[in-house]
Each structure stands twice: as C-alpha cells, then as structure tokens.
Amino acid sequence: MSISMGAKTSIILRLKLEKELVSFGKIASIISEVGGDIIAIDVIQEGKTFTIRDITVNITDYGLGDRLVSIVKEISGVHVINVSDRTFLMHLGGKIETVPKMPIKNRDDLSRVYTPEVARVCKAIQEKSSRAHSLTIKRNTVAVVSDGSAVLGLGNIGPEAAMPVMEGKAMLFKQLAGVDAFPICLATQDTEEIIRIVKALAPTFGGINLEDIASPKCFEIEQRLSQELDIPVFHDDQHGTAVVALAGLINAVKLVGKDLADCKVVVCGIGAAGIACTKMLLAAGVRDVIGVDREGAIVATRRYENSFWNWYAAHTNPRRLEGSLSEVIKGADIFIGVSGPGVLKVEDIQSMAPDPIVFAMANPVPEIAPDQAEPYVRVMATGRSDYPNQINNVLCFPGIFRGALDCRASKITEEMKLAAAQAIASVVSDEELSEQYIIPSVFNSRVVEKVREAVIEAAYQSGVARRDRRSTQKEMAKGIAAKENAFSFSM
Numbered sequence: 310m311s312i313s314m315g316a317k318t319s320i321i322l323r324l325k326l327e328k329e330l331v332s333f334g335k336i337a338s339i340i341s342e343v344g345g346d347i348i349a350i351d352v353i354q355e356g357k358t359f360t361i362r363d364i365t366v367n368i369t370d371y372g373l374g375d376r377l378v379s380i381v382k383e384i385s386g387v388h389v390i391n392v393s394d395r396t397f398l399m400h401l402g403g404k405i406e407t408v409p410k411m412p413i414k415n416r417d418d419l420s421r422v423y424t425p426e427v428a429r430v431c432k433a434i435q436e437k438s439s440r441a442h443s444l445t446i447k448r449n450t451v452a453v454v455s456d457g458s459a460v461l462g463l464g465n466i467g468p469e470a471a472m473p474v475m476e477g478k479a480m481l482f483k484q485l486a487g488v489d490a491f492p493i494c495l496a497t498q499d500t501e502e503i504i505r506i507v508k509a510l511a512p513t514f515g516g517i518n519l520e521d522i523a524s525p526k527c528f529e530i531e532q533r534l535s536q537e538l539d540i541p542v543f544h545d546d547q548h549g550t551a552v553v554a555l556a557g558l559i560n561a562v563k564l565v566g567k568d569l570a571d572c573k574v575v576v577c578g579i580g581a582a583g584i585a586c587t588k589m590l591l592a593a594g595v596r597d598v599i600g601v602d603r604e605g606a607i608v609a610t611r612r613y614e615n616s617f618w619n620w621y622a623a624h625t626n627p628r629r630l631e632g633s634l635s636e637v638i639k640g641a642d643i644f645i646g647v648s649g650p651g652v653l654k655v656e657d658i659q660s661m662a663p664d665p666i667v668f669a670m671a672n673p674v675p676e677i678a679p680d681q682a683e684p685y686v687r688v689m690a691t692g693r694s695d696y697p698n699q700i701n702n703v704l705c706f707p708g709i710f711r712g713a714l715d716c717r718a719s720k721i722t723e724e725m726k727l728a729a730a731q732a733i734a735s736v737v738s739d740e741e742l743s744e745q746y747i748i749p750s751v752f753n754s755r756v757v758e759k760v761r762e763a764v765i766e767a768a769y770q771s772g773v774a775r776r777d778r779r780s781t782q783k784e785m786a787k788g789i790a791a792k793e794n795a796f797s798f799s800m
C-alpha cells in the first residue's frame with residue numbers, strides 16, 4: 310500500500326552538469342514531469358565547462374525520490390554527486406546535547422562546581438535526600454525510557470532504532486515546556502529487568518516517561534514503578550494518547566452536535582494506547598465502546614490469553630457484537646485507530662452513522678490516508694504533524710510533566726489526566742472550532758500553560774503535590790520561557 314509520507318518530505322540532489330551537454334532548464338523540467346517540486350536551487354560551484362548545484366525537491370513519497378534519482382542519473386552530461394535527505398541531515402550526530410548552565414571561568418568557579426566545595430552540597434543532600442529536588446537536575450529532569458519493543462507503529466525495532474524517537478521526545482520536552490529530558494534506551498525487554506533498572510536510575514530524575522514499550526508488559530512496568538517510586542511515572546503511549554484523544558473528542562462531538570455519552574465508539578488496536586483511550590472514554594461517561602484487534606471485536610463471550618483483554622471484554626461491548634472491524638463499525642459515531650497502517654477502508658466509513666468522526670492515530674502511517682477519508686468524514690484527525698488536527702501525545706506530555714515537576718507531584722493521578730484533557734480542549738474557543746480545528750497546534754504556547762495550571766490544581770486536589778502552594782505559585786509566575794535558565798534555591 311502506498312500512503313504519502315507527507316508533502317514536506319524533500320531530498321537535496323547535488324548535481325554536476327556539463328554545460329555543453331545539458332542545461333539546468335532541462336533538468337528542472339524533467340524533475341517536474343516526474344512529479345518532483347523544486348523548492349530551492351543553490352549554486353555550489355561555477356566552472357567554465359560545468360556547474361555544481363544543489364537542487365532541493367519536495368517529493369510526495371520515497372518511491373518518487375528513488376525514481377527521480379535514477380532518471381536524472383541517465384541524462385547525458387549529469388553526474389549525481391550526492392543525494393541527501395533533509396530528515397537524515399537533521400539526525401546527524403543526534404538531536405540533543407548537554408549544555409552547562411554557567412561557564413567555569415576560573416579556579417574559584419572550578420572549586421565551587423567541583424571539588425572541594427561541591428562536597429558541602431553532597432553532604433547537605435546526604436542529610437536530607439529531598440534536597441536533591443532543589444540542588445540537582447532532578448528538579449527539572451525526566452527520563453524518557455524505552456526498550457524499543459513497540460516503537461510508533463513500527464513494532465519491535467530494538468533500542469538503538471528507538472533512539473531517534475526518544476531524542477525527539479526529549480527535544481519536545483525542552484522546547485515546549487522547559488523540561489530537561491534524557492533519552493534512555495535499554496538493552497533488555499524483560500519486565501523485571503526494566504523495573505529494576507528504572508528504579509536504579511530514579512535518584513537522578515524528577516519523573517519517568519515510559520515510551521514505546523509493548524503491551525501487555527507496559528501495564529505491569531508502569532504500575533509497579535508507580536507504586537515503588539516516589540516520582541511520577543507516566544506511560545506516554547497509554548495516558549498521553551488517551552488525554553489528547555479525549556480532548557479532541559470533547560471538541561469534535563461539540564462540533565457535530567452529539568453527546569459523547571450517547572456515541573457508539575469503535576477503538577481499533579487494543580494495546581497500550583487502545584486500552585488507555587478506552588478507560589478514559591469510560592471515565593468520561595461513554596457507554597458503548599467496542600474494541601477491535603487483529604482477530605476482530607473483543608467480546609465477553611470469549612476468553613483471552615491476554616488478561617487485559619478479559620478485563621476489556623468485561624467492561625466494553627455491551628451488546629456483545631462479534632466480527633471484523635467492517636462488521637462492528639456499522640452505525641458507529643466515532644472511530645479511534647491506534648493499530649497500524651491502512652486498517653480502515655472507505656466502505657467502513659460509509660457504513661458509520663451520519664457525521665462520522667475518524668481519529669486515525671497510528672504513526673507514522675495512519676489507519677486511513679486523510680485524502681482518502683476526507684470526502685466521507687465530518688471530522689478527520691491523525692497523529693501526524695503534516696495534516697490538520699494532529700492528535701498526538703506531544704500535546705500532553707510536556708505540560709503534564711511541567712505541572713507535575715513544578716508542584717513536585719509524587720504521582721500523576723486520574724484527576725490530573727482528566728484536567729489535562731479538558732485544558733487542551735479549552736484552548737480551542739467556540740468561535741475557532743471547525744472541522745479543520747478541533748485540537749490546538751503543538752506550537753500554541755497556551756497548551757502547555759493551560760495543561761500545567763490544570764494539572765497543578767488537580768495535583769493539589771488529589772493530594773499528591775508535595776510542594777507548598779506558595780512556592781509552586783512562585784514557580785508558575787516565572788512562566789515557561791524562564792524555565793530554561795531558572796535557578797532558585799530552597800532547602
């Protein structure tokens with residue numbers, strides 16, 4: 310199946326053109342004929358008989374990139390020196406680095422940040438370990454931990470291959486919420502070992518963001534770590550996704566004039582994200598949720614090896630519908646896809662109730678391509694940044710951890726998640742709400758601010774905030790931007 314990887318994907322062709330044999334105009338028209346869109350031309354070197362140029366071309370799929378290169382290679386007088394992909398260029402050497410907050414300018418500075426003066430700080434923390442929150446990076450640092458077992462929708466691609474995603478999450482934590490985050494990819498996929506390692510790492514961190522760990526082991530890992538650690542542990546693929554999906558649904562049903570509680574919802578992909586989305590929907594009052602995985606609808610008349618599916622069957626599908634996605638989606642108001650590419654067909658959407666809402670959230674390739682679905686849906690959303698309505702956990706994790714760190718929460722509670730969903734939804738005003746805008750952009754700075762405020766309030770309400778309110782309020786007054794270099798000291 311060919312689904313576009315996004316109009317903004319581009320390649321840069323470095324070409325040496327022999328002036329006698331070929332003109333740049335000829336190359337440009339061939340590239341356009343094949344379907345490439347030239348967006349920039351840079352002259353790298355101009356000789357008497359040749360010219361070297363970098364041609365940046367937008368392509369709609371990677372196959373087109375390959376075709377383009379092989380056609381250009383065949384043109385007489387053209388030498389392809391190099392083909393670079395802008396996405397790969399952005400990954401060279403990784404995407405993040407550690408930067409000291411202050412320079413060490415002289416011997417005096419050296420003796421304070423390092424031996425011997427640093428020892429006094431160590432001893433202060435030894436006397437009272439909670440001082441680590443004010444005197445070390447713990448205060449503002451989250452570990453982004455993965456074992457590489459369920460990376461995006463790519464499956465078990467291992468810890469090295471998971472790193473680019475985890476680095477990306479760390480960038481987003483910092484840029485959007487001023488949270489320092491370290492990607493940590495583990496060379497183990499064993500539940501007990503992951504728990505042991507994360508517990509051993511915990512003294513360094515103010516929070517643990519578990520990422521792309523396959524279900525069902527992700528449930529036990531998160532639950533045990535939450536119980537055994539005194540810092541927030543949050544499995545982003547479960548709760549970040551559920552929070553943002555609920556936020557999108559609150560606005561989507563408002564737009565189409567339905568009540569969420571009366572909607573028939575089909576969730577496809579009953580793994581980490583699917584189970585968490587369902588729990589959140591049930592908590593929000595939805596009564597008719599049907600879960601579908603590879604073998605069809607999950608139903609209480611069957612017993613499953615996966616104990617979480619037995620729980621799922623007992624709490625969903627009240628009419629005990631059986632069968633494939635195409636069978637159970639008939640008459641549904643909402644489709645939530647957290648499964649894999651191309652699972653949903655146009656005919657399935659056509660069989661849904663009027664004004665269908667489709668959240669095709671599998672990454673990087675959704676359950677149905679938006680251009681295919683759009684003529685038949687009222688509201689369409691994906692997890693990707695290159696289409697309108699991006700339902701992606703990036704709208705949640707930066708703000709929820711910002712809030713949790715600021716009030717020094719020991720946990721992230723259900724109340725905090727619900728508050729985050731409502732806060733995200735509230736960023737879109739009634740006047741702004743439209744089919745193309747049910748969820749705010751990742752770049753809307755009000756998202757993190759609103760989530761942070763709502764999460765802090767909910768943390769105090771649920772009794773997990775450990776900082777006195779006045780200190781938290783002072784922290785909040787600084788704003789997110791000030792977080793970058795913030796340093797205040799309280800013992």
Ligand SMILES: NC(=O)c1ccc[n+]([C@@H]2O[C@H](COP(=O)([O-])OP(=O)(O)OC[C@H]3O[C@@H](n4cnc5c(N)ncnc54)[C@H](O)[C@@H]3O)[C@@H](O)[C@H]2O)c1
Pocket residue numbers: 459460461462463521522523524545546547549550577578579580581582583601602603604646647648649652670671672673691692693700701702703
């Ligand atoms: N947009 C977002 O914010 C967001 C967040 C989390 C996950 N996701 C996406 O959701 C998907 C699942 O992520 P996860 O962490 O829950 O993974 P997971 O491995 O825990 O669960 C995936 C589930 O989907 C099922 N599945 C796969 N292909 C299917 C198909 N063709 N038909 C029916 N069921 C199918 C699997 O059997 C499994 O139960 C991934 O594509 C991921 O990228 C998106």
Ligand SMILES: O=C(O)C[C@H](O)C(=O)O
Pocket residue numbers: 460461462474521545546671672692701702703
């Ligand atoms: O990484 C993303 O874009 C969202 C989500 O965490 C996923 O696994 O797909």
Ligand SMILES: [Mg+2]
Pocket residue numbers: 461520521545546
């Ligand atoms: Mg993920």
